[in-house]
Amino acid sequence: MWQQQELRLAPRSHGFHLITDEVVDSLPDLQEVSMGLLHLQLLHTSASLTLNENADPDVRHDLDAFLRKRIPGDLPYFRHTLEGPDDMPAHVCASLLGTQLTLAVRDGHPVLGTWQGIWLGEHRKHAGARRLMATLNGA
Template structure:
């Protein structure tokens, strides 16, 4: 089986947002796949995808706080500033965390660890809606 589609996510505030259920809901064909791989590709350069703790919201807060300190706005050596002070730091954070995930499918579901969830990292104050290209392969 091969399946590909785009998932559209509404605009979210800056920070990290659990999107595991959004992904699963958008892919009813997962139920037909006993084993396979799901590739997620975020179609943007100022946001990211990551797999991390899905239970305690403090983890999402702490990761966002760390990234804001690691890549703050207003660094004097940034040249790419025409789109606002949060744009270049967003590109750096996106490159550090990445824009793709490849996840196992087992028994018609995402094969995630007990406390794992898929997060969208929104690194801009007003990043807009986001698109994820998903490709499922399996049997």
């Protein structure tokens, strides 16, 4: 079975947001897959996808603090500033963290470690809705 579906994620504030349940709930055919793969591709260049700890809320704070310290929005050598001072730093963060994840699927669920979750990294201060392409393959 192959299925591809575009998901729309509501606008979120700057920072990291756990989206595991939102993704899984948007893919009802996932329940039919006993073994397969789920590929997620964020269709934007100023946000990211990452797999990380989902239990301690300090993780989302610390990820954001780490990136802000290393990629501040006021670097004088950035030339791509037409879309605002936070746009180029957002592109750098998205390139570093990536915009895709491929997850194993078993018995109708993504295979995640005990404390793992799917995170959207929103790197713009005033971003809109985000689109996510989900491609499911399995039997």
